[in-house]
Amino acid sequence: MFLEDLVALQINLTVLLDCLNIFGGTTTPGISTALRMCYKGYGYPLTLFLEEGGVVTVCKINTQEPEEPIDFEFCSTNVTNKVILQSESLKEAFSELDMTSEVLQITMSPSQPYFRLSTFGNAGNAHYDYSKDSDMMELFKCIKTQTNRYKMSLLKPSTKALALSCKVSVRTDNRGFLSLQYLVRNDDGQICFVEYYCCPDEEVEED
């Protein structure tokens, strides 16, 4: 039996971003940058070979002792509610969200209001309701009414992925943990996923 080695390393994110952008941040049409990542093993730096227009840059990034990433223990078998939405409608909602609200409340239910985003800000509260029959709703599978609140500050970073994505799947499990999966399509048609997990802010009565 051949067991696959799991290689874990930790590097500074800012350094990595600087290296990846070494040829400048802007993309010129028709010109692409090629990347090759090499790692010799524990104790060796992570080596990046970047090539653009015939110019090659080699970056060696020192690694750190990897920390254990948090395991949210979110598994599909425990998922109670799931919807898949076209990102366009969510982008609009997220851009308008009342930032004076500390939490974003997500309600998912087999009955009205089906899928609702709520904020509670200084001026009052606001609700964004997505009907299950909406043409923006690609999949709607809710078996139980669940209302959970999540800290707005924790969800804010996910809007970057939302902006790039074309579809998003929103799932909650029996503990109220939230999983957001964004489908991002590259310029050359390649698909990649960005996943966010967030734990609920407080206990909310489930009807």
Added chain:
Amino acid sequence: MHCVVTGGNVKVLAKAIHSLSRIGDDLYVEPQEDGLALRSVNSSRSAYACFLLGDNFRCKMAIKSVQSVFRSLTTLEKTVEKCHIDLDEQKNRLTFTLHCKHGLLKTHNLSFQDSESLQAVFDKDSCANVFRAQPRLLVDTVVHFPPSLEEVTVSVSDERMWVRNHVEEEAEASKAMLTELCLASDEFDHFAVQAHNSVTFCLKELRGLLVFAESTGLPISMYFDEPGSPVVLSVTDSVLEGNFVLATLSDDPSLRKNSTHTVAPPPPDDFMNDDIDSYLIAMDTSTAPGPSTTGPPPPSLADATYRPPNKKFRSLFFGSVLPPSSQMSTQPMTSQEVLASDSDDET
């Protein structure tokens, strides 16, 4: 109270709220028999605006929170099909429900506080000078002034209107720049002058109306009397009437130019000094020491004997409570009851 705004009118409502937000921080909402009145006033009570949207409860709330309901005008135009506005008096809540495309429903529950009626007392119809122009004319005029410019002076004669920036009396003539535009009466849709007056008012607060009028294409009507009385600018169409009432600098009698001045035909200026000789010097543009002027000019600001007037923005006259059936726009100025004090000393 419950009202429904549909289609393109949602955007008009949004634009009205955006332009009111340039006046003050609070939005006063008052349902009337002939429609919904949305009003705002600035903190010094020198600028007031009211939009009456048509077809003796009163409330007010922070404009910013209502503005956020209608934040993006371009998105509104594309996605909102209709807007419901509901008032829940028990819970002190005003609810805006926007029905959007793709089955999306946006509900905004805004809390408000009870307030007294906000109504400026003014009578457009009794004003001596009445003008109406396409918004483009005023926008093109105002664009020549820097965005930081606070006050502008409008002077009129039988055939012309001059618009120039108001320069502070303390400003050094060598550092001050005077910009003046002259508009002929034929550029206006309506131009009726009974009194050759000059009024000075705050430009900043006017810009909100200009943005609104330009985007809706509605002509702007302007009414004013003598300095000290407010200037009223309004827009009207079948679904709304908007009035912006701005206080003007009052005239200091000790400095008022003698209106029987024989030099013709200058518009009497609030701040002309009463030294005829210096005024005549200013008329001769070739020797004008200060900023040059073309046509009938106001006195040169470089004139050393120029005495600055006392500057007073008289606050608008507000009735504290008005009978509900009164027509807001034609309330005659029966009482000169000043509720807010002037920013400067009283004479």
